[in-house]
Amino acid sequence: MQLNFDKFNFQIKTENNKNYIWDIVRKKYVMLTPEEWVRQHCLHQLVANGFGIGLLSVERSLPKSKKRYDIVYLSTLGTPKLLVECKAPYLPINEKTLNQVAYYLSLLNVSYALLTNGLQHFYVSRINNEIKIVQEFPTISKISD
Numbered sequence: 578m579q580l581n582f583d584k585f586n587f588q589i590k591t592e593n594n595k596n597y598i599w600d601i602v603r604k605k606y607v608m609l610t611p612e613e614w615v616r617q618h619c620l621h622q623l624v625a626n627g628f629g630i631g632l633l634s635v636e637r638s639l640p641k642s643k644k645r646y647d648i649v650y651l652s653t654l655g656t657p658k659l660l661v662e663c664k665a666p667y668l669p670i671n672e673k674t675l676n677q678v679a680y681y682l683s684l685l686n687v688s689y690a691l692l693t694n695g696l697q698h699f700y701v702s703r704i705n706n707e708i709k710i711v712q713e714f715p716t717i718s719k720i721s722d
Contacts, residue, residue: 578614578666580695582714585621602635602648611665615695616647619663623650627717628659639684646681650720657685658720664694689720 588599590606597606598617601624607613616635624630634649648661662678664670670692678690682703690701691714698714 580618582618582622583625602633612663616663619661619693642684657687659689660685660687661691666695668694670694670697670699
């Protein structure tokens with residue numbers, strides 16, 4: 578399925594009738610699900626937009642929760658700067674998704690978030706309790722350190 582990202586070359590392999598895609602951050606093949614297709618596009622787009630690959634974290638547990646985030650971009654000091662929540666392309670970005678991200682933001686105390694289903698991207702900034710939502714994909718210059 579064509580998503581709303583730049584075009585990237587992915588390494589995909591098939592084993593036992595299942596498809597796997599190479600994850601550039603985790604440096605291993607992971608099962609290719611619709612959400613993973615979006616996550617891998619998102620990772621490649623973040624790197625293309627100036628986010629250092631060594632500062633990206635994928636699929637880790639949130640503090641004080643059994644939930645896991647999709648992607649977090651860390652500052653050079655190791656503090657979370659950008660939270661990314663990926664959904665499968667057939668799932669809409671709606672109030673339920675926004676509530677999920679708001680909860681994740683409270684656990685991580687992050688000022689920036691990106692919600693994407695691969696077709697729509699919503700970049701959220703929360704600075705001085707002012708929330709701003711922009712329908713675009715962030716570049717590194719939009720994340721203050």
